[in-house]
Amino acid sequence: MPIEILMPALSPTMTEGKLAKWLKQTGDAVAAGDTIAEIETDKATMEVEAVDEGVLGKQLVAEGTEGVAVNTPIAVLLEEGEDESALANMNDATPAPAAAAAEAPPAAQAEPQSAPAKSPAAPVAAEPEWDGPTASQSVREALRDAMAEEMRRDPTVFLMGEEVAEYQGAYKISQGLLEEFGAKRVIDTPITEQGFAGIGVGAAFYGLRPIVEFMTFNFAMQAIDQIINSAAKTRYMSGGQISSPIVFRGPNGAAARVAAQHSQCYASWYAHIPGLKVVAPWSAADAKGLLKAAIRDPNPVIFLENEVLYGQSFEVPQSDDWIVPIGKAKVVRPGRDVTIVTFSISVGRALEAAEALAQDGIEAEVIDLRSLRPLDSETVIDSVKRTNRLVTVEEGWPTAGIGAELAALMMEHAFDWLDAPVTRVCGADVPMPYAANLERLALPQVADVVAAAKHVCYAD
Amino acid sequence: MATKAAKSSKSKGATAAKKTATKKTAAKRGRSGPDVASTNRDELLELYREMLLIRRFEEKAGQMYGMGLIGGFCHLYVGQEAVVVGMQAAITEGDTVITSYRDHGHMLATGMEAKGVMAELTGRRGGYSRGKGGSMHMFSQDKGFYGGHGIVGAQVPLGTGLAFAHKYKDEAAVCLTYLGDGAVNQGQVYESFNMAALWKLPVVYVIENNKYGMGTSIERASARTDLYHRGQAYGIPGVQVDGMDVLAVREAGRKAVAHARSGKGPQILEMLTYRYRGHSMSDPAKYRAKEEVQKMRQERDPIERLRGALLDSKVTDEASLKEMDRNVKEIVSEAAEFAQNSPEPDVAELFTDIYAEA
Ligand SMILES: Cc1ncc(C[n+]2csc(CCOP(=O)(O)OP(=O)(O)O)c2C)c(N)n1
Ligand SMILES: [Mg+2]
Numbered sequence: 001m002p003i004e005i006l007m008p009a010l011s012p013t014m015t016e017g018k019l020a021k022w023l024k025q026t027g028d029a030v031a032a033g034d035t036i037a038e039i040e041t042d043k044a045t046m047e048v049e050a051v052d053e054g055v056l057g058k059q060l061v062a063e064g065t066e067g068v069a070v071n072t073p074i075a076v077l078l079e080e081g082e083d084e085s086a087l088a089n090m091n092d093a094t095p096a097p098a099a100a101a102a103e104a105p106p107a108a109q110a111e112p113q114s115a116p117a118k119s120p121a122a123p124v125a126a127e128p129e130w131d132g133p134t135a136s137q138s139v140r141e142a143l144r145d146a147m148a149e150e151m152r153r154d155p156t157v158f159l160m161g162e163e164v165a166e167y168q169g170a171y172k173i174s175q176g177l178l179e180e181f182g183a184k185r186v187i188d189t190p191i192t193e194q195g196f197a198g199i200g201v202g203a204a205f206y207g208l209r210p211i212v213e214f215m216t217f218n219f220a221m222q223a224i225d226q227i228i229n230s231a232a233k234t235r236y237m238s239g240g241q242i243s244s245p246i247v248f249r250g251p252n253g254a255a256a257r258v259a260a261q262h263s264q265c266y267a268s269w270y271a272h273i274p275g276l277k278v279v280a281p282w283s284a285a286d287a288k289g290l291l292k293a294a295i296r297d298p299n300p301v302i303f304l305e306n307e308v309l310y311g312q313s314f315e316v317p318q319s320d321d322w323i324v325p326i327g328k329a330k331v332v333r334p335g336r337d338v339t340i341v342t343f344s345i346s347v348g349r350a351l352e353a354a355e356a357l358a359q360d361g362i363e364a365e366v367i368d369l370r371s372l373r374p375l376d377s378e379t380v381i382d383s384v385k386r387t388n389r390l391v392t393v394e395e396g397w398p399t400a401g402i403g404a405e406l407a408a409l410m411m412e413h414a415f416d417w418l419d420a421p422v423t424r425v426c427g428a429d430v431p432m433p434y435a436a437n438l439e440r441l442a443l444p445q446v447a448d449v450v451a452a453a454k455h456v457c458y459a460d
Numbered sequence: 461m462a463t464k465a466a467k468s469s470k471s472k473g474a475t476a477a478k479k480t481a482t483k484k485t486a487a488k489r490g491r492s493g494p495d496v497a498s499t500n501r502d503e504l505l506e507l508y509r510e511m512l513l514i515r516r517f518e519e520k521a522g523q524m525y526g527m528g529l530i531g532g533f534c535h536l537y538v539g540q541e542a543v544v545v546g547m548q549a550a551i552t553e554g555d556t557v558i559t560s561y562r563d564h565g566h567m568l569a570t571g572m573e574a575k576g577v578m579a580e581l582t583g584r585r586g587g588y589s590r591g592k593g594g595s596m597h598m599f600s601q602d603k604g605f606y607g608g609h610g611i612v613g614a615q616v617p618l619g620t621g622l623a624f625a626h627k628y629k630d631e632a633a634v635c636l637t638y639l640g641d642g643a644v645n646q647g648q649v650y651e652s653f654n655m656a657a658l659w660k661l662p663v664v665y666v667i668e669n670n671k672y673g674m675g676t677s678i679e680r681a682s683a684r685t686d687l688y689h690r691g692q693a694y695g696i697p698g699v700q701v702d703g704m705d706v707l708a709v710r711e712a713g714r715k716a717v718a719h720a721r722s723g724k725g726p727q728i729l730e731m732l733t734y735r736y737r738g739h740s741m742s743d744p745a746k747y748r749a750k751e752e753v754q755k756m757r758q759e760r761d762p763i764e765r766l767r768g769a770l771l772d773s774k775v776t777d778e779a780s781l782k783e784m785d786r787n788v789k790e791i792v793s794e795a796a797e798f799a800q801n802s803p804e805p806d807v808a809e810l811f812t813d814i815y816a817e818a
Contacts, residue, residue: 007526009525009527010741033519033538044744044746046738051520051522071528192654196617201621203622203628206606225611229610236592237599238597238598238599239591241589241600296818298816326818
């Protein structure tokens with residue numbers, strides 16, 4: 001049967017166009033790929049190419065016609081062995097061109113998402129109770145033990161990064177790992193963050209479980225495209241076929257006196273991204289349990305450490321199987337008057353602030369978020385329903401930060417329980433200065449947390 | 461002009477790069493048709509059939525885009541068929557393939573089904589990514605195809621990582637990592653070259669030099685227009701190949717793959733090829749003369765050249781080729797039909813496949 005040639009859409013926005021010129025005339029032989037006409041679209045002059053071969057039986061739209069709607073038949077092609085008589089009886093036989101795609105896809109009608117109600121992440125298992133023996137360990141040792149235990153357990157786990165092997169880690173986190181696991185599994189990379197982050201993701205696509213260490217997260221900006229576009233999105237884009245079980249870890253946030261390019265908190269950057277999990281532990285026990293959970297997790301996990309915490313010691317359960325579930329906050333100090341929510345190094349400052357507040361008769365509840373995505377909003381909301389006040393503390397900048405997110409969550413889920421506006425204590429909205437006095441001013445201090453808590457208690 | 465400059469600087473750099481066997485020889489054969497004498501009949505016909513399938517599939521995709529059935533960006537592979545078909549014939553089961561967004565040809569060549577690919581183009585349930593990836597993002601672990609990536613150059617570290625995993629797992633597999641003449645200027649490409657050479661990873665980088673990155677000709681983007689020597693600084697051997705001759709591609713591919721598989725590290729193949737259509741469906745291609753495209757089609761077309769050689773050498777006859785053409789068309793129309801009838805994804809799919817269950 002003769003084939004209708006339709007007015008094509010030649011750009012995502014084109015609805016009609018001008019048939020500028022016929023390049024094939026009635027009776028001309030047409031091969032697949034031949035240009036048969038020129039069309040002027042909303043953007044440019046384009047060529048219409050034949051898909052089928054045959055003889056041009058008839059032009060249905062005259063040269064120079066404007067406003068020809070997309071999908072209008074513009075010509076008829078006769079197939080091998082057909083002649084013009086075939087044109088006569090085709091009107092009724094030709095199916096109407098498909099118009100379905102012009103309609104808006106129904107997917108857009110999904111209701112707006114509210115994070116806690118519809119978190120797409122799997123339900124989070126509760127943290128194991130621990131009444132066994134503990135030992136005092138630095139965060140540094142806890143992280144090393146977590147990696148070593150997981151590498152013993154699973155031969156697909158390997159560590160790569162700058163100075164992780166022979167030098168034993170720029171911050172000595174990977175001490176002893178090269179000796180135990182060898183150069184195949186503890187790999188020194190060149191200084192090439194985008195490259196080795198991408199190699200890690202590719203290896204994860206194929207079923208390995210890489211731990212990629214960034215010397216600090218400041219340098220992960222070189223690699224952020226691979227982290228977000230390749231690691232976080234591929235599972236979705238592949239309809240669930242390809243996962244990226246990979247951990248990106250390293251120190252995040254302000255160190256001391258290293259100025260703007262080496263002192264930045266990336267928590268809210270990564271917490272923004274669906275497809276990533278983001279954790280930022282404070283204690284050594286959480287550092288160990290969460291890193292083990294991150295390595296076992298089948299998704300890409302951003303593991304934000306803190307250089308200042310590396311040397312601090314905490315009690316850590318004596319166990320090869322100490323796992324802290326991702327996505328669970330922890331009440332590290334109970335209290336009834338005000339909730340202070342924070343993570344990473346600021347937990348220590350918040351606890352000091354709570355101590356000071358107690359002197360003045362204010363009992364602050366301190367919550368360590370530990371995970372930033374998924375964010376355990378339930379624990380925060382429960383607390384705020386009791387204290388009716390919330391102060392957030394982070395080293396990062398205020399705009400679109402973790403505190404901003406918590407404030408929005410309270411508006412959505414705890415509005416009627418609030419007795420004071422949610423108050424944020426953040427890093428100053430400036431690049432980190434070098435001078436000691438200015439650096440102190442740029443970072444949230446215990447006194448700032450105390451002042452904010454008193455303010456929301458109307459006690460200042 | 462640009463070629464001259466490239467040649468003189470090449471001879472100057474020759475001592476420094478003594479160990480790096482970068483060659484231009486394979487491209488020399490030029491005009492003459494593919495050398496069919498060395499290959500058995502069935503293989504020749506299969507190569508021809510696969511190229512034809514890609515050509516017809518892409519033409520159909522272009523037509524369906526024109527009908528509004530395919531949205532967004534749609535980058536056709538018409539003209540470049542010999543590259544993937546030749547390379548695929550040079551690898552074996554267990555090897556992996558990764559490329560950019562101009563990926564329909566690669567998927568068909570790896571044996572992914574036309575139906576599933578076309579249904580992904582239309583954003584339907586029956587697509588390889590169940591409608592969530594589209595033209596630029598499709599995958600098939602079964603066929604060793606790892607995408608389908610929309611960020612120019614990003615697939616290069618990823619492919620290098622697949623090769624890393626092959627080596628880590630002590631597999632004899634090789635990863636083919638494809639990139640364009642535009643992508644070849646991305647920094648992460650050289651980060652990958654360095655580590656692949658340093659760690660002797662089993663990867664073959666296939667540069668598809670189709671002379672344009674969108675509207676920018678290679679002369680306007682690259683200081684030297686030959687690309688096969690881009691790995692010279694890392695000691696990666698490179699060869700320039702007539703990418704419009706499927707047998708030349710296969711031959712060069714076999715050597716490169718054998719090299720990579722034997723543990724000697726990466727290889728670069730620069731495929732001289734050409735895309736007939738615009739960069740994407742909405743590109744009017746005003747940056748090049750029609751005559752240039754016409755000349756390529758008439759003189760270099762990989763399908764016509766093989767067809768001519770098959771007929772001249774009496775490997776087959778017109779009638780059999782016609783029959784094959786009909787079969788291919790049938791597959792493509794079935795795919796088109798399927799892609800239109802497959803339903804859109806369930807709205808619940810909006811929130812699935814973001815995280816794997818721990
Ligand atoms: C990082 C990045 N920059 C820009 C683009 C937009 N873009 C898409 S394709 C393209 C041209 C790439 O050309 P080439 O590598 O030669 O591949 P070809 O399209 O010829 O196959 C550009 C600039 C992109 N997708 N990603
Ligand atoms: Mg190109």
